[in-house]
Amino acid sequence: MFKFNSRKGNRHTDAPRAEKVSRPAKRARVNASEGKVRFAWTEKFDWGRIRIKMVVVVFCLLWAGLWGRAWYLQMVEGPRLAERARRQHTASELVTGRRGMIFDRNGQVLARSIEARSVYARPQEIEDFKAMANTLGPILGIEPQKLYDDLSQTKRRFVWIKRKVDDFTAEAVHKTNIAGIGLSKEYDRVYPFKHMAGQVLGFVGMDDKGLEGIERSMEARLGCTPTRQIVQRDAMGRRFYLHEEGQSEPRGQDLTLTIDVQMQFIVEEAVARAVKEYDARWGGAIVVDVPSGEIMAWAQYPFFNPNTYKDASPLVYRNRMAADALEPGSTFKPFVMAAALQEKKINAGTAIDCEGGRWETKNFTIRDTSRQGVLPANKVLRYSSNIGMAKIGLMIGVPTFHKYLKELGFGQRTSVPVADSRGILRIPRDWSEVDIMSTSFGQSISVTGLQMAQAYLTLLNNGQYKALTLTREENNVDEVHPRVFSQATAREVMRMMRDVVEESDGTGKRARIEGIEVAGKTGTAQKADHRAGTYGSKRLASFVGFFPADKPKYLILVMVDEPTRNQYGGVVAAPVFKEIASRTLTFSGIMTNTKVASVEETPAATPTSGRRRGLKLASLDVPYAADSKKDVAPSQDDSMRLPGHLAKAGSRVPDVMGKSVRNAVELFARAGVVPELKGSGSRVVKQTPAPGSVWPEEDNKVEYILWLSER
Structure with a gap:
């Protein structure tokens, strides 16, 4: 009978053997219920906490980076960038404001300045010159081809297109919203009475400077004194003033003339x-x-x-x-x-x-x-x-x-x-x-x-x-x-x-x-x-x-x-x-302050005495008052021949043909009649009613007219 050596013998035997477990690095278990493969060593970590900590670390790194970048921009690049921004958006300019108004002696405005808008261009910022010219030309009344040539070929950074346009045109330009095209505030001079005292007042030019008349000679007073102010422009190129230091828009002084508008x-x-x-x-x-x-x-x-x-x-x-x-x-x-x-x-x-x-x-x-x-x-x-x-x-x-x-x-x-x-x-x-x-x-x-x-x-x-x-x-x-x-x-x-x-x-x-x-x-x-x-x-x-x-x-x-x-x-x-x-x-x-000459104040006219004044034409509707005690009653015929200051009213219309206006009016005034004067001159050449006729009884229906002429 042979003994089987398990170490050296045949691996395959009829008797069942127990399966050995590999090392931890190679072992794995299959969880049939979950369908996943897990390593045994992973079970020792709390991955939820690890993920939170990783997020915190990332944010801390980003935060530190941002602060570092901010420190760099502020402390290292700050002065250089600030200077560039100042040059680009903010500048110190010589600013002129509204001119002073001109009044007449009674406070009527003879000249005043009103706000206006002027259209300008920054050619470097215009993207499509052709589209700009075709859009802006009809609005401003400028030939599109000319507008295209002027702006596309210039090397200037700032160009005036049209100065001091009306509000309707300014609004139309604003609505186009064309890059490189902007509106600037200026002042336009207006003379409400048009040609009245035009040569005396003179006029101002496009730059609001007096060129003729009072506008020129009084420029130092009417024109506002130019002041240097900080001017900032926004992204559209529009400017506005910074008032942090108490600055205000300059303005010229008003001027009152001795001129009277009515006169x-x-x-x-x-x-x-x-x-x-x-x-x-x-x-x-x-x-x-x-x-x-x-x-x-x-x-x-x-x-x-x-x-x-x-x-x-x-x-x-x-x-x-x-x-x-x-x-x-x-x-x-x-x-x-x-x-x-x-x-x-x-x-x-x-x-x-x-x-x-x-x-x-x-x-x-x-x-x-x-x-x-x-x-x-x-x-x-x-x-x-x-x-x-x-x-x-x-x-x-x-x-x-x-x-x-x-x-x-x-x-x-x-x-x-x-x-x-x-x-x-x-x-x-x-x-x-x-x-x-x-x-x-x-x-x-x-x-x-x-x-x-x-x-x-x-x-x-x-x-x-x-x-x-x-x-x-x-x-x-x-x-x-x-x-x-x-x-x-x-x-x-x-x-x-x-x-x-x-x-x-x-x-x-x-x-x-x-x-x-x-x-x-x-x-x-x-x-x-x-x-x-x-x-x-x-x-x-x-x-x-x-x-x-x-x-x-x-x-x-x-x-x-x-x-x-x-x-x-x-x-x-x-x-x-x-x-x-x-x-x-x-x-x-x-x-109206001139007294009517009375009989005792007015001597008889003589060839060398000249003419004595004193008749108040503006008040002829006041009844003529004569001193009857001083008057000598002339005959009817004499009443039509004597000078007015000696004659008394008769029963008939006096003959004043050829007489001076003063004498003729006095003759009619003694009868309580105020004649209407027509024409210009110092002598009467025609009269109505006819001389010698009886005074009409119904005066309100009769016209008393004296026609005058130089004769």
């Missing part, structure tokens, strides 16, 4: 009518309040509308009353007369030989429009004799003559804040004898209308210089100005100017105004022909007047350049003065 309208209407009627080149007028020296109105025609300054030529917006120096003509004569009186070279009664209207001296011929012989000095001015004034000028002498003209302001700019000319006043050593004679009647010297107004203001201020003013300042201090003429001299010349208008033989009779005494001086200046080198056929018609004559309230200067249908200042310019003055009397209320 300005009156003057502009009268000047425009005269220029059109006489087919003149241009016309202008200045109205000055004498007691204060304030310019109440300053008109020029053709008109200029600052709102559309691009459509006007420099010839239209040029302020000719201040910038054009012209020979003044006979309106210059009162200053020569005043200088001679002041130097006691003459007096009002000094005889001056006017040579019958023609005087040849030093190969120089002087002519007058009327043939006068020997005249007293006061009539030399009334008849506007060139010969008489030339002889008076020779009496004064060059040095003295020049001194007075300099003190009156000729040859220098005025204090009015406009761009005015100095004119031409040569130094004494350049004057010849012919020069002093021609200067005495307004030739060989060039002055502006503004200088003439300044000189007349000095004369009317009892001979003491008074500066014209165009702006109203609360802190104005009355300065002490030198005296040019004595009060007696000034009053004497003013009386002479009164005779020019009020006397029947004066050259300024067309400037008369019923109810108030007027003084003035006409002028008809020859204009030089620069091509021919001599005086040509063109004239400057002018008139300077003031009222009331004894105590001036308003000074009015009228100039009409190159009228063609008539050239004389007494015919062309004097009626303009009359229209302005008449409407100013009503506007200012002066006529």
Whole structure:
């Protein structure tokens, strides 16, 4: 029998053997119920906790990385990145804000600034130039091809496309939302009264800078002082201001002028009518309040509308009353007369030989429009004799003559804040004898209308210089100005100017105004022909007047350049003065304070006494009160022939044909009738009802009309 060695024997035996277990690294059990294979060693770990800890570790690492990155950006790259951001989005710019407004003396707005939008482009940010041009061109009214060429070919980083568009256009541009296209806030200047005082106000350019008139001369005040501010732009390129340091948008100061809108309208209407009627080149007028020296109105025609300054030529917006120096003509004569009186070279009664209207001296011929012989000095001015004034000028002498003209302001700019000319006043050593004679009647010297107004203001201020003013300042201090003429001299010349208008033989009779005494001086200046080198056929018609004559309230200067249908200042310019003055009397209320002349106050008219004023035309509806004790009862026929202030009402309609307006109105007023005046003039040429007819019993059904004319 053999023994079986289990170690060396046959593995396969008939007897069953127990299965041995492998090492832990190789052992595995099959869980039939779960269908999974598990390693024995994995049963020792809590994998739920392990996953949580891993998540925590990952987040801690990420958190540490973010803090590290933040530290790096802040501490290492921070200064460099901050500088780049500042340069890209924030900059220090010179900022200008809203201009100050301009008001008239009553607070009416003459000029103001309103917000506007301007369209700009940043070409580097535009993605599709063709699409941009086709979309934006029709909105802005720009040819798409031109817009495409301008923006696609430029190397500039910023380009203005269209400045100061209207709100509708700005909104349409905003809605397009095109990259590289943006809107910027600017200010547009608006003049509510359009052409009113256009040449005086001037205008501002596209960059909101004054280019003409008050807008330019007062730029330092109206234009806001530029300030350097921090400006930040958003992603769309729109800018806004940072106010952390108390910054605010700058703004110009407001300005109040002495101009009165209502009076300005009156003057502009009268000047425009005269220029059109006489087919003149241009016309202008200045109205000055004498007691204060304030310019109440300053008109020029053709008109200029600052709102559309691009459509006007420099010839239209040029302020000719201040910038054009012209020979003044006979309106210059009162200053020569005043200088001679002041130097006691003459007096009002000094005889001056006017040579019958023609005087040849030093190969120089002087002519007058009327043939006068020997005249007293006061009539030399009334008849506007060139010969008489030339002889008076020779009496004064060059040095003295020049001194007075300099003190009156000729040859220098005025204090009015406009761009005015100095004119031409040569130094004494350049004057010849012919020069002093021609200067005495307004030739060989060039002055502006503004200088003439300044000189007349000095004369009317009892001979003491008074500066014209165009702006109203609360802190104005009355300065002490030198005296040019004595009060007696000034009053004497003013009386002479009164005779020019009020006397029947004066050259300024067309400037008369019923109810108030007027003084003035006409002028008809020859204009030089620069091509021919001599005086040509063109004239400057002018008139300077003031009222009331004894105590001036308003000074009015009228100039009409190159009228063609008539050239004389007494015919062309004097009626303009009359229209302005008449409407100013009503506007200012002066006529309502004028008393009606009574019998005992009004002496009988004589040929040498002139016309006595005092009728209140504005109050003719007040019954005329006469003192019956003082009146002498005339016959019926006499009542229709005597002057109005001596006549009593008769039973029949008086004959007022050929009578003055004053006498005619007084005759009707004594019967309790207020006639209607038609036409312009100082004499009655037609009346209704007919003279000599019985007064109608039912006055309310009858029209009482007096037709007037210059005759």
